[in-house]
Structure formats: C-alpha cells, structure tokens
Amino acid sequence: xxxxxxxxxxxxxxxxxxxxxxxxxxxxxxxxxxxxxxxxxxxxxxxxxxxxxxxxxxxxxxxxxxxxxxxxxxxxxxxxxxxxxxxxxxxxxxxxxxxxxxxxxxxxxxxxxxxxxxxxxxxxxxxxxxxxxxxxxxxxxxxxxxxxxxxxxxxxxxxxxxxxxxxxxxxxxxxxxxxxxxxxxxxxxxxxxxxxxxxxxxxxxxxxxxxxxxxxxxxxxxxxxxxxxxxxxxxxxxxxxxxxxxxxxxxxxxxxxxxxxxxxxxxxxxxxxxxxxxxxxxxxxxxxxxxxxxxxxxxxxxxxxxxxxxxxxxxxxxxxxxxxxxxxxxxxxxxxxxxxxxxxxxxxxxxxxxxxxxxxxxxxxxxxxxxxxxxxxxxxxxxxxxxxxxxxxxxxxxxxxxxxxxxxxxxxxxxx
Amino acid sequence: xxxxxxxxxxxxxxxxxxxxxxxxxxxxxxxxxxxxxxxxxxxxxxxxxxxxxxxxxxxxxxxxxxxxxxxxxxxxxxxxxxxxxxxxxxxxxxxxxxxxxxxxxxxxxxxxxxxxxxxxxxxxxxxxxxxxxxxxxxxxxxxxxxxxx
Numbered sequence: 202x203x204x205x206x207x208x209x210x211x212x213x214x215x216x217x218x219x220x221x222x223x224x225x226x227x228x229x230x231x232x233x234x235x236x237x238x239x240x241x242x243x244x245x246x247x248x249x250x251x252x253x254x255x256x257x258x259x260x261x262x263x264x265x266x267x268x269x270x271x272x273x274x275x276x277x278x279x280x281x282x283x284x285x286x287x288x289x290x291x292x293x294x295x296x297x298x299x300x301x302x303x304x305x306x307x308x309x310x311x312x313x314x315x316x317x318x319x320x321x322x323x324x325x326x327x328x329x330x331x332x333x334x335x336x337x338x339x340x341x342x343x344x345x346x347x348x349x350x351x352x353x354x355x356x357x358x359x360x361x362x363x364x365x366x367x368x369x370x371x372x373x374x375x376x377x378x379x380x381x382x383x384x385x386x387x388x389x390x391x392x393x394x395x396x397x398x399x400x401x402x403x404x405x406x407x408x409x410x411x412x413x414x415x416x417x418x419x420x421x422x423x424x425x426x427x428x429x430x431x432x433x434x435x436x437x438x439x440x441x442x443x444x445x446x447x448x449x450x451x452x453x454x455x456x457x458x459x460x461x462x463x464x465x466x467x468x469x470x471x472x473x474x475x476x477x478x479x480x481x482x483x484x485x486x487x488x489x490x491x492x493x494x495x496x497x498x499x500x501x502x503x504x505x506x507x508x509x510x511x512x513x514x515x516x517x518x519x520x521x522x523x524x525x526x527x528x529x530x531x532x533x534x535x536x537x538x539x540x541x542x543x544x545x546x547x548x549x550x551x552x553x554x555x556x557x558x559x560x561x562x563x564x565x566x567x568x569x570x571x572x573x574x575x576x577x578x579x580x581x582x583x584x585x586x587x588x589x590x591x592x593x594x595x596x597x598x599x600x601x602x603x604x605x606x607x608x609x610x611x612x613x614x615x616x617x
Numbered sequence: 618x619x620x621x622x623x624x625x626x627x628x629x630x631x632x633x634x635x636x637x638x639x640x641x642x643x644x645x646x647x648x649x650x651x652x653x654x655x656x657x658x659x660x661x662x663x664x665x666x667x668x669x670x671x672x673x674x675x676x677x678x679x680x681x682x683x684x685x686x687x688x689x690x691x692x693x694x695x696x697x698x699x700x701x702x703x704x705x706x707x708x709x710x711x712x713x714x715x716x717x718x719x720x721x722x723x724x725x726x727x728x729x730x731x732x733x734x735x736x737x738x739x740x741x742x743x744x745x746x747x748x749x750x751x752x753x754x755x756x757x758x759x760x761x762x763x764x765x766x
Contacts, residue, residue: 509676512675530677
C-alpha cells in the first residue's frame with residue numbers, strides 16, 4: 202500500500218520510541234563495555250561500575266534512600282509479579298490477605314488471581330466514576346492478616362492518578378506493606394517513594410523513551426522478598442541472571458531526561474491534552490473517561506456512542522493516526538476493557554472508547570489535524586450503525602448526552 | 618490484527634450500506650453489550666433477492682462481512698441465499714483472523730433471520746429447509762434471545 206499519509210504516533214502509553222540520547226548511551230555500552238559485571242577482570246568491573254551508576258541514578262530519581270533498593274527486571278510486568286509473589290512468599294507466615302483495585306494492570310490482577318489459587322485471599326477495591334481508589338476504602342479493607350496493598354499510581358487506560366500518598370500513609374499506619382505499579386507515572390509526574398510512603402514500586406523503561414526489555418522494582422530496605430528467578434547471586438541475590446547493563450544505563454539516562462524536563466513536558470502535554478479533550482467532547486454523544494484533572498498529562502480517553510472502537514482505530518490508522526481502544530475486539534475477548542467497566546461505563550459505551558496518549562513527537566498542529574479528521578470518521582461509522590439509526594428514529598434513547606462537553610451518563614443500557 | 622486486503626476493502630468501502638424502506642423482510646442480530654449488531658433488509662421479488670442493504674455496529678470484520686454477505690446474496694433466489702454459510706463469507710474475504718470468525722456468523726444469522734421472516738410470511742417453511750434456519754438460534758455470544766418457533 203502506498204504510504205502517502207503522515208504517520209502520527211498517539212499511543213505513548215503502549216510504548217515510546219527510544220530517545221536518541223538514550224540510544225547513544227545504550228549503544229556505547231554495547232560497543233565498549235561488553236563485560237559481565239560478575240567477572241573479576243577489568244572489563245567485568247567496568248560493566249559492574251556502569252550498572253552501579255545506573256542503579257544509583259534511578260534510586261536517587263525515584264526517591265529511594267539507597268541504590269540497593271533497586272532491583273532491575275526485564276519488564277514492568279516482572280516487577281509487579283516479583284513484588285506480589287515475593288511478598289507473599291516472604292510474609293505468608295504473617296497473613297494471607299491481599300488488597301488491590303479492580304482497575305489494576307493485568308500484570309497485577311492476574312498475579313493476584315494466581316495467588317488466590319495458592320490459597321491467598323484477595324480484596325478487589327472498587328473505584329469511583331473517575332477511576333480513583335478511596336484511601337478510606339483501603340483502611341476499611343485492611344485486616345489483621347493483610348500483608349500487602351497494591352494500588353497503581355496512574356492508570357494506563359484512563360490516566361487517572363490515585364491518591365498514593367494518602368494510601369501510603371494508611372498502609373504505614375496500619376503496618377501493611379504497600380506496592381504501587383508506577384509504570385505509567387514514572388517520568389510523567391513526580392514520584393518519590395520515600396515521600397509517598399511506598400514500600401515497593403514497579404517501573405518500566407520503555408514507557409519513558411528507553412528500550413523495551415528492562416524495568417525495575419523498588420523494594421524499601423528491610424523488606425524481605427521471595428525470588429522469582431533462581432540461579433546466580435545477581436541483584437543482591439534477589440534476581441538471578443546476567444544483568445542487562447546497556448539497557449540499565451539507557452533506563453537511567455532516560456529517567457534523567459524525563460525528570461530534568463518534567464515540568465516543561467507537563468505544561469506542553471497538558472495543553473495539548475486539554476485541547477484534544479475539548480475538541481473531541483464537542484462531538485455529540487461523546488464522553489470523557491477518567492478524571493478531568495487528576496490524570497496523566499498525556500492521556501485522553503473518550504467514548505463515542507453508537508460505534509465500536511476497532512472500527513474507529515482502523516479508520517484512524519488509514520488516516521495515519523496510531524491510537525488504541527478498550528473495545529472487546531481490540532482486547533481480544535468478548536468483554537470491553539475491565540477499567541472502563543469498573544468506572545461504571547455500560548458495555549455499549551465501553552466498546553466505543555478511544556485512547557490517545559501523547560508524547561515527545563506530537564505537536565499542537567498534530568492535535569488540530571486530528572481534530573479536523575475525527576468528526577468525519579465518527580459520522581461515517583454512525584451513518585452505518587443500526588444503533589444510531591434507531592436513536593435517530595426515536596426507537597432507543599441515547600446513553601451519552603448529545604450536548605458538547607457533557608459527560609453525563611443518561612442511561613445504563615438501551616431500553617427496548 | 619491482520620486483515621486481508623479484501624476485508625480492508627469491504628471495510629473501507631462497504632457495499633450495500635443503508636436501509637430499504639419497503640423491505641420484504643428484515644433481520645437484526647447481535648447485542649450492543651457485545652459490541653456488534655447487524656441489521657439486514659431484503660427486497661424480494663418473485664423469490665429473487667433484488668436488493669439487500671445492511672447497517673452494522675461493530676468492528677472491522679463485522680462491517681466487512683456484512684458488506685460481503687449482502688453482495689453474495691443479491692440477485693440470488695431465496696433458496697440459494699439460504700445456503701449462505703459464514704465459512705463462505707469468510708473465504709470470499711480471503712479469510713478472517715480466528716478470533717473474528719464469530720463476526721461472519723452474525724452475518725449469516727442476520728441474512729437467515731430476514732429470510733426466516735419471509736419464509737414464514739409466505740408459508741415456505743418445510744421440513745427440508747427448516748434445519749437451514751437453525752443457525753439463527755445459535756448464539757455466537759452467549760446472549761441468546763432469538764428463537765425459532
């Protein structure tokens with residue numbers, strides 16, 4: 202197919218392109234420092250030193266008190282798995298109750314389900330209509346046998362930011378360990394593990410312009426943790442396997458850049474985000490999903506009534522836009538996104554969701570071009586939708602208000 | 618999701634979109650909760666389908682299979698249209714990803730549901746053709762509401 206359209210990447214929550222400076226740092230290590238950090242001779246020690254530096258940088262930038270609190274992993278998912286399974290293994294003697302929320306990433310939810318099969322009990326806290334967890338609900342759910350609370354810092358689909366500091370305070374007061382999946386938050390909003398009173402936190406480098414294949418788990422000093430991978434004594438005996446020095450260096454470099462430019466990026470992205478939200482909400486029967494203000498600077502998630510998400514993605518793709526959706530067809534199951542359902546969206550509306558996540562390469566001109574293209578795509582799909590035809594004929598009532606900038610859910614299903 | 622060029626063609630340029638005001642028969646299947654609904658209108662003259670139109674709420678393959686299914690039955694005798702299968706629709710589109718096969722089933726169901734209405738009204742149901750309508754009953758989504766009586 203002839204590629205004449207400009208390609209615009211609007212899916213930065215899925216992954217990000219590698220920053221040129223990060224690529225250079227990674228390539229430099231791969232070219233010049235191939236040694237195994239565990240080796241005795243000089244080349245090994247050079248690698249070991251680079252790894253230690255990267256670890257210290259990341260520790261400092263996430264508010265750890267010591268570099269030893271950082272365990273490098275292969276992904277954010279591994280960090281989530283390690284945090285939950287590792288705590289369960291080490292603290293099962295104290296209790297077998299875990300607390301999490303219904304909107305967590307599958308790396309947390311499926312790990313929780315795994316622990317249930319191992320005889321642990323899990324409380325899944327509901328979230329409010331914006332996707333936030335109530336710290337009081339955490340307090341009420343904590344029991345004498347609770348060993349871990351795991352609540353994400355910011356949601357990957359709807360961008361909602363949780364009151365992590367308040368939840369951290371509750372957990373600290375109650376003497377329960379607190380883990381947060383900070384994969385989407387790191388580099389986008391300030392994250393300080395000590396300040397937030399977080400005991401464990403998961404990170405992934407490829408969400409902040411570093412390569413895929415490396416993540417990290419912060420584990421506050423003094424916390425015991427079972428191992429996921431047995432073998433050598435790497436990572437202070439907590440994760441076996443020869444360290445990915447080059448990517449660790451790239452991760453540190455990327456995090457440094459993200460933190461250095463956080464404020465300017467936040468201002469730039471928030472302006473584009475809010476312009477995008479405003480423009481999309483002017484389309485009739487469109488609703489913003491998530492929190493209006495306590496959301497990641499780069500996240501837009503809306504539902505268009507009467508149409509289905511994958512169709513929207515295909516038409517956007519044909520116009521050169523790379524976005525994502527929480528529809529069943531894009532999740533590979535029959536149910537739409539568990540996050541959208543958890544914030545009270547009817548299935549009918551969750552199927553028509555669109556997520557746009559902005560990043561470094563996007564400009565205000567991209568946003569205006571997108572806003573100029575989207576209404577025709579929505580109209581085109583509504584014109585072939587029998588639901589829209591039924592609505593137009595007055596056979597069914599709409600679920601989302603027709604008015605611009607009105608997120609009211611009028612009904613929860615199409616009454617016959 | 619990898620779609621064939623034919624699927625993309627029928628998705629980007631769907632044939633027979635619309636409604637027929639004086640339709641001889643119509644069939645609607647699917648469920649908004651599941652994310653797909655297909656409505657097929659047929660204009661039948663002397664037992665020949667002279668026109669077929671559809672409206673579909675759904676993903677790319679749902680729209681493409683609606684387009685292809687209506688193309689395949691237009692101009693056909695109703696007895697011939699009744700032999701339409703979802704496999705035939707899928708292969709006419711050069712195949713569908715396995716997870717999308719249920720979309721083609723919805724297309725077959727919508728066509729047959731419309732035909733069922735016509736066969737009933739014109740007293741054409743026989744012991745021979747009755748089994749061919751059974752698919753209208755099958756539930757692609759475990760949200761069954763339609764029954765043949």
